Amino acid sequence: MNAGDVLETRTFTVTRADLVAYADASGDHNPIHQDEDVARSVGLPGVIAHGMYTLALVGRAVAEWTGGAEVVDLGAKFTSPVVVPAEGGAEVVVGGTVKSVADGLVTLALEVTCEGQKVLGMPKAVVREATVRA
Amino acid sequence: MPVDPSLVGRAFPAPAPLSVTPERVSAFAAAVGHPAGPGEPGDVVPPTFPIVLAFDAMQAFLDAERIDLHRIVHGEQRFAYARPLAVGDELSATLTVTGLRQIGGADIIATASEITDATGAVVCTGKATLVHSAGSEAGA
Numbered sequence: 001m002n003a004g005d006v007l008e009t010r011t012f013t014v015t016r017a018d019l020v021a022y023a024d025a026s027g028d029h030n031p032i033h034q035d036e037d038v039a040r041s042v043g044l045p046g047v048i049a050h051g052m053y054t055l056a057l058v059g060r061a062v063a064e065w066t067g068g069a070e071v072v073d074l075g076a077k078f079t080s081p082v083v084v085p086a087e088g089g090a091e092v093v094v095g096g097t098v099k100s101v102a103d104g105l106v107t108l109a110l111e112v113t114c115e116g117q118k119v120l121g122m123p124k125a126v127v128r129e130a131t132v133r134a
Numbered sequence: 135m136p137v138d139p140s141l142v143g144r145a146f147p148a149p150a151p152l153s154v155t156p157e158r159v160s161a162f163a164a165a166v167g168h169p170a171g172p173g174e175p176g177d178v179v180p181p182t183f184p185i186v187l188a189f190d191a192m193q194a195f196l197d198a199e200r201i202d203l204h205r206i207v208h209g210e211q212r213f214a215y216a217r218p219l220a221v222g223d224e225l226s227a228t229l230t231v232t233g234l235r236q237i238g239g240a241d242i243i244a245t246a247s248e249i250t251d252a253t254g255a256v257v258c259t260g261k262a263t264l265v266h267s268a269g270s271e272a273g274a
Contacts, residue, residue: 021164025162025164026186030206051209051211056168056182059166060168060169063178063180064169068178073212074181075211
């Protein structure tokens with residue numbers, strides 16, 4: 001990987017069933033990720049994906065781009081909710097470029113959107129260069 | 135009810151260690167579609183997996199402060215990893231409240247989590263903000 005490389009954009013569909021599976025696997029059973037009425041009662045537009053679900057999709061894209069390289073840093077602000085409809089799903093689009101390769105680390109610049117709107121603020125992923133298989 | 139400002143600096147351990155088993159890892163990886171490695175199913179631990187333990191520590195904090203989970207939205211999460219997570223790890227976590235401020239009727243709670251293995255070595259550290267909307271009691 002070299003600075004400036006554009007990585008193949010990944011599109012992931014998130015369904016309500018995915019959120020149920022994620023709640024079970026992660027232990028986060030916050031009802032705002034399952035129940036429309038509870039979500040609306042706290043001012044959300046509807047059932048939203050766990051922020052960590054969206055961040056996990058970033059981790060997935062990074063793993064696919066780098067052949068499962070060792071992740072050193074991963075994080076983001078959850079600036080806009082991913083609203084998941086009861087039917088069908090929400091499409092989360094993860095775009096990336098290689099921002100820098102220095103000191104044995106590859107830093108990726110990311111853009112993560114849903115319905116054309118950015119859902120993550122200052123997303124960051126750094127992997128160890130020696131472990132990249134791409 | 136706003137969150138008690140004297141919370142800043144207090145630490146909340148997760149109630150129990152977490153065993154990183156192939157079953158747990160494969161359920162988590164399947165839920166988010168994380169790609170499998172060449173080895174056995176459940177070999178590849180997704181990087182966001184430590185949230186399982188960080189969440190336990192957060193829940194301990196919410197329980198202690200009688201904060202309803204459904205009034206919490208995750209504002210930010212960052213992890214820095216000292217080493218890759220591995221199946222067989224026995225992880226413990228402690229969450230510390232590092233800051234608290236109010237914006238427009240919401241509490242912005244800043245936290246730091248330290249996740250250690252059975253030897254006590256730090257495996258990863260997490261930084262998170264939790265947004266607590268006090269809301270109107272009638273709404274819920």
